[in-house]
Amino acid sequence: MGRKPCCDKLGVKKGPWTAEEDRKLVDFVITHGHCCWRAVPKLAGLCRCGKSCRLRWTNYLRPDLKRGLLNEDEEKVVIDLHARLGNRWSNIAARLPGRTDNEIKNHWNTYIKKKLIKMGINPVTHEPLHQQATSVNPSEMPSPASECPKSQDTGQRELPENDSKVTLKLSRDESDQPVDTQVNVNDDDPLMSYVWSDKIFDDALLWKFAAAGEECSEFGMSSLEDNSAWLLGLRRLE
DNA sequence: AAAATTGTCAACCGCTGTGGA
DNA sequence: GTCCACAGCGGTTGACAATTT
Secondary structure (H helix, E strand, O other), X not given: OOOOOOOOOOOOOOOOOOXXXXXXXXXXXXXXXXXXXXXXXHHHOOOOOHHHHHHHHHHHHOOOOOOOOOOHHHHHHHHHHHHHHOOOXXXXXXXXXXXXXXXXXXXXXXXXXXXXXXXOEOOOOOOEHHHOOOOOOHHHOOOHHHHOOEOOOOOOEOOOOOXXXXXXXXXXXXXXXXXXXXXXXXXOOHHHHHHOOOHHHHHHHHOOOOOOOOOOOHHHOXXXXXXXXXXXXXXXXX
């Protein structure tokens, strides 16, 4: 018995969103919130499936999103978290305020992966490439996350204890050569400290559109107002 | 200048997890 | 326990832009 498709294919628009569609979705979510994504397109007057609306909102229209490329600190965090969590992009994104899983995934695949390879680091295992060249077929290499033991209770993989220091070959000297950078994730680096604290999860929960608070301005993240400026501009086009 | 190639990223697809009936 | 609907996740695709030949 097959699952019903999330939307019937006929009459459902696909492809890039228009400014008008964005406006309708934003107007609807601002006014009503999103109790049930499946119902949103109908109520908002959109010929899209709910899934598409949710994705558009979470990846593009959300007012708390940061825009532009990840900065070096954020890249460090992504690399560190990827080493621990594997391709669990949503978990990684949850620890980077204003960034989406899609954005991080794209950034990983387009920038970081290549950067690590160039530096002689296997982007899957985070081990130096030359250590693996002799015996391991890259396509058969397990992800670091799959090597981590899973919690029997939650199914979640457990992070290794006493693993607060992570060596990242991310920094460069002037000749663009990689330089080992040891990041003590629990010490002085405010971003890393933030990322590994429980506070991040509280902050993630703080996000409420209607609340329109001024949280998450740490680490260079612009204010909600700043991030919404373009959106407000969009609405002014009406 | 045109064609081919490569890079980027928004969006889609299909699957899983979860909760309610 | 089973079925179903839904949200969310990660992998993949494809359109467009940028760069190279």
